[in-house]
Structure formats: C-alpha cells, structure tokens
Amino acid sequence: xxxxxxxxxLGIDLSSCRTSAAVGVGGRTTTDVCDVExxxxxxxxxxxxxxxxxxxxxxALLGRHDVFERFRFCFDQRARQLVxxxxx
Numbered sequence: 001x002x003x004x005x006x007x008x009x010l011g012i013d014l015s016s017c018r019t020s021a022a023v024g025v026g027g028r029t030t031t032d033v034c035d036v037e038x039x040x041x042x043x044x045x046x047x048x049x050x051x052x053x054x055x056x057x058x059x060a061l062l063g064r065h066d067v068f069e070r071f072r073f074c075f076d077q078r079a080r081q082l083v084x085x086x087x088x
Contacts, residue, residue: 001031001061007051012036014051022050029054040071041084 001022007014017034031050038047047066062068072085 001050001052003057003059004032004051004053005057006060007032007034010036012051017051020050022052026054038067040067041086043070043086045070 004014007017012034014032014034017032020031020033022029022031029052031052033048033050036047036049037044038049039045045066047063049063049066070087072083072087074083074085075081076083
C-alpha cells in the first residue's frame with residue numbers, strides 16, 4: 001500500500017483501478033487497487049498495489065503475494081541493512 005499521492009506522481013490512471021476496503025492496525029480505509037509493474041533488485045514483475053490517503057506518504061507496505069513470493073527479506077543488524085535476495 002502506498003499513499004495516493006504516489007499514484008498521482010507516477011501518472012497512474014485511478015479511473016482504471018477498482019475501489020476496495022483495507023483493514024489493518026490503524027483501522028479501516030478505502031483504497032484504489034491498481035495493476036502496476038514493480039521493479040525490485042533489477043527484476044520487473046506485475047503486481048497489484050493499493051493506494052490510499054490513510055497511508056503515511058513516507059511508508060510503503062509490500063504485498064505478500066506479489067513481492068514476498070519472489071524475494072527473501074532479512075535484516076543485517078550489524079550492517080544496519082535490509083537484505084533483499086530474489087528466489088531463483
């Protein structure tokens with residue numbers, strides 16, 4: 001989930017998206033669900049992303065189905081890094 005301003009800045013046509021509710025720790029919000037193409041670590045793939053005004057503009061939540069199925073994420077505390085490794 002990304003803030004709605006990100007969709008506007010990327011030129012995503014929100015009229016082509018569908019509306020859906022999302023529920024999380026912060027409560028319930030209405031989202032625009034759009035089919036987009038993401039690129040992480042040089043790999044491009046189709047993804048379904050949500051955009052909402054209730055989401056902080058500086059925060060992005062990545063989906064389990066579209067992103068976590070393709071990559072392993074771990075934290076290297078000593079190096080203070082997020083490590084992203086694609087599944088081969």
